[in-house]
Amino acid sequence: MRYLIISDIHANLAAFEAVLADAGPFDMAWCLGDVVGYGPDPNECVERLLELPHICVAGNHDWAAIGKLDISDFNPDAARACLWTGKQLTPQNREYLLNLPQRIVRDDFTIVHGSPRHPIWEYILYPAMARVNFAHFDTRFCLVGHT
Numbered sequence: 001m002r003y004l005i006i007s008d009i010h011a012n013l014a015a016f017e018a019v020l021a022d023a024g025p026f027d028m029a030w031c032l033g034d035v036v037g038y039g040p041d042p043n044e045c046v047e048r049l050l051e052l053p054h055i056c057v058a059g060n061h062d063w064a065a066i067g068k069l070d071i072s073d074f075n076p077d078a079a080r081a082c083l084w085t086g087k088q089l090t091p092q093n094r095e096y097l098l099n100l101p102q103r104i105v106r107d108d109f110t111i112v113h114g115s116p117r118h119p120i121w122e123y124i125l126y127p128a129m130a131r132v133n134f135a136h137f138d139t140r141f142c143l144v145g146h147t
Helices: 013-023 042-050 060-065 076-088 091-098 127-136
Strands: 003-006 028-031 054-056 103-106 109-112 141-144
Touching: 003 013, 013 042, 042 054, 042 076, 042 091, 060 076, 060 091
Parallel strands: 003 028, 028 054, 109 141
Antiparallel strands: 103 109
């Protein structure tokens, strides 16, 4: 199996398509969250992802755009982008984002957006934060997005 690991698409369809073109053939995409947020193409990015064999976890922007996460801790630009994105999403794409899990365990991999300890929100910025998070997954590897 050849996996494409992607994260933080942030509704940028042109960049998403460029990554897909550059990646070459793959069997399945593993998306580490934030399909939407910031960019102008939230529906198109969700729909493009749905065309692929994939698994996907929720990112903070995915949940914020559908009102599942409070945006008061977001910077003003990110908060505005989430509000705008929420108004653009079709009911079907909103439902898709609503049902994304916080964590997926697949074979030797734990897949999260933020961190194993706080899958939606926490950034792993320093080695000490990474060390603390090792206690929060049992697989051999952990894939983290939130870039």
